[in-house]
Amino acid sequence: SQELEQSPQSLIVQEGKNLTINCTSSKTLYGLYWYKQKYGEGLIFLMMLQKGGEEKSHEKITAKLDEKKQQSSLHITASQPSHAGIYLCGADARGNTPLVFGKGTRLSVIA
Amino acid sequence: NAGVTQTPKFRILKIGQSMTLQCTQDMNHNYMYWYRQDPGMGLKLIYYSVGAGITDKGEVPNGYNVSRSTTEDFPLRLELAAPSQTSVYFCASSPGFYNEKLFFGSGTQLSVL
Numbered sequence: 001s002q003e004l005e006q007s008p009q010s011l012i013v014q015e016g017k018n019l020t021i022n023c024t025s026s027k028t029l030y031g032l033y034w035y036k037q038k039y040g041e042g043l044i045f046l047m048m049l050q051k052g053g054e055e056k057s058h059e060k061i062t063a064k065l066d067e068k069k070q071q072s073s074l075h076i077t078a079s080q081p082s083h084a085g086i087y088l089c090g091a092d093a094r095g096n097t098p099l100v101f102g103k104g105t106r107l108s109v110i111a
Numbered sequence: 112n113a114g115v116t117q118t119p120k121f122r123i124l125k126i127g128q129s130m131t132l133q134c135t136q137d138m139n140h141n142y143m144y145w146y147r148q149d150p151g152m153g154l155k156l157i158y159y160s161v162g163a164g165i166t167d168k169g170e171v172p173n174g175y176n177v178s179r180s181t182t183e184d185f186p187l188r189l190e191l192a193a194p195s196q197t198s199v200y201f202c203a204s205s206p207g208f209y210n211e212k213l214f215f216g217s218g219t220q221l222s223v224l
């Protein structure tokens with residue numbers, strides 16, 4: 001079965017610092033999705049990556065998918081308290097199955 | 112624009128009790144899903160449906176049942192609640208599988224004591 005490894009499990013950063021979260025699969029992916037979950041709430045879609053080498057940005061968040069389509073990174077520039085939450089990567093390994101999710105990375109941003 | 116609505120938000124059950132978690136969406140999506148989220152374990156797929164009248168098991172279906180009589184509704188039934196079912200449950204919907212993002216409800220926090 002498809003498994004996604006996320007690292008780190010948790011992260012505490014000072015406001016204004018940059019950070020990176022990684023998501024790794026042992027299999028080539030059809031699509032890689034990043035979601036954010038605020039504590040006690042549902043998941044909000046951030047970005048979807050489909051092509052090897054693809055990179056997308058939204059405000060201060062940039063996501064990349066490597067050429068082999070097995071690893072993705074999520075980079076936050078100049079972190080703010082509003083970035084705090086749990087970041088989950090989700091992936092579809094076959095193109096016709098429900099998303100499988102990683103265990104998540106819990107991000108705290110301190111002043 | 113309501114999106115995906117889950118009820119109730121919180122519930123405490125005694126061991127052996129039954130209950131139904133409700134999920135409805137107003138986006139006319141064919142695909143709907145139930146996930147559970149345990150602390151530090153990410154999301155695990157319980158059941159999913161690709162259209163009215165069609166359901167299929169996910170990774171952790173034991174102890175649960177679903178039905179899909181309409182496009183809008185996808186209730187999740189717990190017949191004999193067990194402490195192992197203490198979790199946060201999320202319903203989601205999407206237009207399809209491939210290249211389609213999921214829209215999530217706000218979750219139901221269930222405790223079985």
